[in-house]
Amino acid sequence: MSDETEIIDAELVDDSEVLLPAPPEQAPRPRFVVTQHTMLGPGELPPSSEPAAPGWTDADFRLSPEDVEDLNKPNVADNTDRNRRSTLGRFRQWCAEQKPPLIADPCTTSTYTRYGLHLIRLGRAGEYKPDSVGKYMSRIWNAQPKNLRPDRDPFLGQLRAWRREWAKAGGEVDRAATATIGYTLRILDTVDESTNIGKRDALLIALAYSNLHRETELADMLVMHLRVLDDQIRIVTAASKTDQAGVGVPNTIRDRADLQQVRRARAWLAVLRDLGADGPRQPLFPGLASTGRLRRYPEDRKRGNRMRPGTINERIQLLAQRAGVAYIDGRKVTSHSFRRGSNTDMKQAGVSLAERNIAGRWKPGSFTADTHYDNPLGAGTRDPLAQVPLYGGPAHEAVAAARAAAQPQAAPAEEQP
Template identity: 45%
Template sequence: MTAAAGAEGTELEEVVDAELVDDDQPARRPPATVAIPGPSPEYRLTRDTLLVEGELPPRFDEQPVFTERDFIVPPSAKRRAEERGARNTRVNRDTTRDRFEEWCVKEGRIARPATTTANVVAYFDHLMESRKMDGSQYSPDSLLAYLSRIVTWYPAGERPDGSLVRQMIEDYRLEEYIPAGGEREEAAGLTLFYLVQVLDKIDESTRIGRRDAAMLAVAYGKLSRGIEVADLLVKNLRVADDGVWVYTAKSKTRRDGEGKWRFVRDRADLQIVRRVRAWLGDLRELDADNPTLPLFRALSTTGNLKGRSNATVRGLHLSGRAINEIVKKRAAAAGVTYINGLKVTSHSLRAGPNTDMKRAKVPLADRREAGDWGEKSPLPDSRYNRPDDTVDAAETDPLDAVPLFGRFKEDTAEP
């Protein structure tokens, strides 16, 4: 092979992989990269962003442009948003937060819009070291409630760490509160033995007396909380010859608004049918028996309806505090202000019937149902049982066997 041929062969080998085209068609070239002017797009990423493989997050330039209209709500919507939750819960929550904020301002600390764990720790240390206005210590349970209200004041992800404060509160309970005589304030159990005594002292010839007797009978039979009694409407009671149906629209356990009826059978000691019918008759005479009106009303000393034009919070309804005062007043009139050292309050009408039923060996599940406790709640056995309520400690004091002034006969005998 000549040098020319070798060169030619080499030249052929160099083009063998090239694309062959017709002379009358232009060669195809790879497309050019298109350059986009301006900065590269910015993406909106948060800790809650979820993407699949190959998916791009939303871009900032795709954010909708809101107008003033998108932030305006009717006054009623603003009120509902600000007043969400039960009024009592809302007032307690806001009061706790206001006090924390006031303390922070006084101490030169920041409470809003965000705060630090150190600020919260220092505040609860202040509460544990100080005392309430009446001179008593803050109870550990109250402190735990305050902590929850303060921590939940801040958005999730920006909340101070409450775990340290919870441990502080538990140490405070064991090392300071209990040794200093602190104890959980419990209501006495107004068992049927004592309730009958209270009812016997009520003058049911008066309208106020008939109201209070019916109220006590319904509350005991329903195992009601005070506010649940105050919230009852006329239509929430249905009277039969053998008992009374009582309806609770919402309770502390059931906050979803799903109502519940309970039948309270009539009995010779409680006389719930007679007492409820008598009070409903009074409401008819007062022209206050409209089904949507409150069942228990504020009365004047003469038995007429009290004006409630200034009651902007509860309207025509009595307050839970008013129910409590009625119960305490009626118990005191019967000489049972205290039962075995515990105060009689409106909550006694919840603890009392539960105690009676447990003593009668009613199963826990049935007592939960009757008292509208949660299906797994231990409270009917742990917090609302007063096993010795029918034993009057004043009648069984062993010191009664000791003569007055300790003067036994042998002390006065002649030598």
């Protein structure tokens, strides 16, 4: 017999209790959603609030290394990508400098609002304008994860209040000068079209005015996008701010004796042929060296040998300065000036808003062409108030006569004996 004692843990229970095994855990019953719009057929159950997940496997969530590399590439224009990275860099630096540091990605509504108020205070001190602050904060908001974006309303309310205050104090939005047809021709007249660079510059200006081109649209044009006929040119704008899908917007422009689009287009295409750069998919406006030959760029340059949009703008400013019109009505001439000038000239000539929206590639129904791009120089020619007759003229005399006729006639005084 063993001397070891075995100890057993046990619980005394009443004999009357019948202990049953614990029931197995059951899956939660589905919750059905029924609304006033639910319609069910015979034997059909309402839709569940938690529909069964598809039979996804690990492979359904995996990207290939090539996919990851492509997704990491910028999906916007180079200048847009630079502006976005610069704005986010300043925001992240500000967050890191706070005591204690704040999280920038993703940020809270409080952090977003604090930074917006910080920029507004700098703006009130003269460093920024309301439009600039609005753009910066929009970039930051769009960079946040979609399901974790902060509430913009507190910041936007303060931005609107500052914008009103700023406008009442005489603040003005920076807009390019309006290069109407007279100024456009004045700039063209100073271009030396005997050189390769001059032929390129002359066509740049003629197209910028004729087709209301943005500088990015000009910089991205290919040779295949321009077709020259005897009395017209046909242009395809491959992509624009209102055509992000790149469907392309074609336009036919009749040749004008003042702008001479056909002659200038043919002259420039002849230069491209001489340079061996007239292939249909080659840039219409490649960069040129001071000698008029093709400029050599690094092999890994993203834009190839295309001109940068900023280079086109700088070139236009230089040509305007040479023509003595660097500023018009106190505003600086830029590549955007021809877009504003052409729209203004068309409106003064009675062209409808719908037609101008098509010509300038604004969205259908947009009023931008009238609210931001119409800037007649001097007194202008369209004044609705001019249709109201002058007071004191024939209309005034007619009204006075009608009133006199409507007055009751006084009875003649009785003759005195």
